[in-house]
Amino acid sequence: MKAVVYEGPRQVAVKEVPEPRIETPGDAVVRITTTNICGSDLHMYEGRTNVEEGKILGHENMGVVVETGPGVTRIAIGDRVSVPFNIACGACRSCETGWTSFCLRANPTDGVDGAAYGYANMGPYDGGQAEYLRVPWADFNLLELPPGDEHENDFTMLSDIFPTGWHGTELAGMTPGDRVAVFGAGPVGLMAAHSAVLRGAAEVYVVDKERDRLAMAEKIGANPIDLAEADPVEQILAATGGVGADCGVEAVGYQAHDSAGAEHPELVLDNLVKVVRSTGGIGVVGVYLPQDPGAASEGAKQGRIAFDYGSLFMKGQQMGTGQAPVKRYNRQLRDLIIEGRARPSFLVSHEMSLAEAAEGYERFDRRDDGWTKVLLRP
Numbered sequence: 462m463k464a465v466v467y468e469g470p471r472q473v474a475v476k477e478v479p480e481p482r483i484e485t486p487g488d489a490v491v492r493i494t495t496t497n498i499c500g501s502d503l504h505m506y507e508g509r510t511n512v513e514e515g516k517i518l519g520h521e522n523m524g525v526v527v528e529t530g531p532g533v534t535r536i537a538i539g540d541r542v543s544v545p546f547n548i549a550c551g552a553c554r555s556c557e558t559g560w561t562s563f564c565l566r567a568n569p570t571d572g573v574d575g576a577a578y579g580y581a582n583m584g585p586y587d588g589g590q591a592e593y594l595r596v597p598w599a600d601f602n603l604l605e606l607p608p609g610d611e612h613e614n615d616f617t618m619l620s621d622i623f624p625t626g627w628h629g630t631e632l633a634g635m636t637p638g639d640r641v642a643v644f645g646a647g648p649v650g651l652m653a654a655h656s657a658v659l660r661g662a663a664e665v666y667v668v669d670k671e672r673d674r675l676a677m678a679e680k681i682g683a684n685p686i687d688l689a690e691a692d693p694v695e696q697i698l699a700a701t702g703g704v705g706a707d708c709g710v711e712a713v714g715y716q717a718h719d720s721a722g723a724e725h726p727e728l729v730l731d732n733l734v735k736v737v738r739s740t741g742g743i744g745v746v747g748v749y750l751p752q753d754p755g756a757a758s759e760g761a762k763q764g765r766i767a768f769d770y771g772s773l774f775m776k777g778q779q780m781g782t783g784q785a786p787v788k789r790y791n792r793q794l795r796d797l798i799i800e801g802r803a804r805p806s807f808l809v810s811h812e813m814s815l816a817e818a819a820e821g822y823e824r825f826d827r828r829d830d831g832w833t834k835v836l837l838r839p
């Protein structure tokens with residue numbers, strides 16, 4: 462079958478690889494109908510992780526079940542499913558308590574809890590930017606979708622970014638009536654803003670410097686804050702009479718940069734500590750890594766990012782972090798889509814064939830104007 466393979470920094474290729482097969486009784490094989498390129502893939506694409514060459518990429522997957530192992534009883538051949546990016550066993554202490562993103566059994570990598578498809582350090586699992594994907598513990602992991610192809614572009618956001626954006630607001634302790642500051646208007650930030658609106662935010666501010674992305678934020682009812690125009694903290698403070706936000710979401714990650722494009726991994730954390738009121742919450746879903754060989758400082762190379770922890774403490778703020786446990790939210794978010802209350806497909810900008818993946822990566826990576834979210838159709 463054909464699959465998107467990582468071949469080194471800024472190089473991906475569509476290659477012929479062996480088809481996945483049932484390896485353990487609980488496995489299923491899914492024929493992929495839609496698979497998205499994620500901002501998380503770009504950390505690998507840019508050579509800013511230790512992912513190995515030859516890895517099949519892709520963790521935002523959905524499709525139709527074509528094969529099941531003898532231990533699969535709930536999911537059946539022909540089911541249309543969303544595949545959470547977390548691979549979870551369903552039976553360990555983390556999974557039992559709903560933290561499938563920190564499954565204790567799925568990832569054999571030393572010192573890492575939690576596994577995912579096609580991702581650096583997240584276990585030996587192939588990704589789904591391919592024609593077929595093997596799904597371990599299929600009964601536990603797969604989410605059923607209504608048959609057919611309705612809402613395909615909405616449902617495809619259920620594998621990662623819609624639950625991740627929602628999780629950002631949850632980690633931030635958001636409640637109805639809050640003023641919410643979201644940093645990053647990439648797909649994850651836009652999903653966090655969409656979630657905040659759905660959850661009854663009084664006001665949502667979305668910070669970025671990409672005008673096309675800010676325009677999308679405005680369309681879904683948020684206030685765009687262009688960091689290229691003036692300090693985003695000052696802008697939000699001015700707009701809120703000096704009070705700031707009740708809570709905030711970090712949807713940028715360790716490659717955060719200033720308006721001139723220079724990287725400062727602590728920049729967005731510092732901004733959030735400043736702009737969120739005392740005792741407010743900050744949900745960090747943008748990725749930070751314990752090793753970043755491409756970082757500018759010695760500390761940051763080892764994940765030591767010097768942000769203003771002193772002010773965080775003095776303000777009594779809460780901070781929540783980490784990969785989102787997709788299963789905690791995906792069923793309810795699916796139903797919001799079915800009932801027409803949520804429309805996460807608003808951010809889709811490009812639908813391409815798998816063969817065009819290299820171009821999709823390149824243009825999404827450059828944040829070319831209008832390239833907000835790329836879907837691949839194997």
Ligand SMILES: NC(=O)c1ccc[n+]([C@@H]2O[C@H](COP(=O)([O-])OP(=O)(O)OC[C@H]3O[C@@H](n4cnc5c(N)ncnc54)[C@H](O)[C@@H]3O)[C@@H](O)[C@H]2O)c1
Pocket residue numbers: 499500501502503504621622625644645646647648649650668669670671674688712713714715716717718719728729745746747748783784785828
């Ligand atoms: N925690 C999780 O489970 C999870 C899941 C998916 C993605 N992620 C992570 O979320 C982050 C965002 O993902 P994405 O797909 O939206 O990526 P993206 O790279 O497309 O979006 C990031 C956006 O942040 C903007 N940005 C850069 N510096 C900024 C700054 N100083 N202030 C405000 N905005 C700034 C960029 O212009 C860009 O639009 C990535 O780090 C990704 O790895 C985490």
Ligand SMILES: [Zn+2]
Pocket residue numbers: 499500501502520521546621622
């Ligand atoms: Zn993703």
Ligand SMILES: [Zn+2]
Pocket residue numbers: 549550551552553554555556557563564565566567
């Ligand atoms: Zn587990």
